[in-house]
Amino acid sequence: DTEVTQTPKHLVMGMTNKKSLKCEQHMGHRAMYWYKQKAKKPPELMFVYSYEKLSINESVPSRFSPECPNSSLLNLHLHALQPEDSALYLCASSLMTSGGDTQYFGPGTRLTVL
């Protein structure tokens, strides 16, 4: 099973709202990722967790707050977002094998900030 699930599928929020995106995998993967993808652009890496610890934060604004409660779950907490944050947010996971580590992506959450 190479499935990564993401909820919700769609989210509309105002600039003063607080919301969370959720990602789950049950493949025993030890690394989990958040990407942001704007229309007609490639995904851009935001955060990486390895063994439930934050390994990479690609200079993401503090209004995005990641959380990894356990090895299967990854959350992205959203607060005071701007309209330009509207995008497809993708979660991925990988096993963390050396010699070519493959990331498997979820279907994404389409976020619209009004």
Place this chain on the structure above:
Amino acid sequence: LAKTTQPISMDSYEGQEVNITCSHNNIATNDYITWYQQFPSQGPRFIIQGYKTKVTNEVASLFIPADRKSSTLSLPRVSLSDTAVYYCLVGDEGTYKYIFGTGTRLKVLA
């Protein structure tokens, strides 16, 4: 960090072989090259991964020359359902420095 570029778009006819290139001039020694397919409003789907020379699986082949500054995804006998955006991803699990290529929109015509 390898900057990766791809042709913006390609058209092909059903049944033809399609080759999509990715240029990554600054690829690092430990970086692997992975190709993904993405349909609108969906997550990228893994196609193939390699480090050097040639890799083949049931859906595609990946050619990587000795200098590793580029790679070519080969899709044999494409069908209409292969119409999608194709991305190369270059990076290393040791540093987590992953960067997607600019993406190639493939349109398969009947």
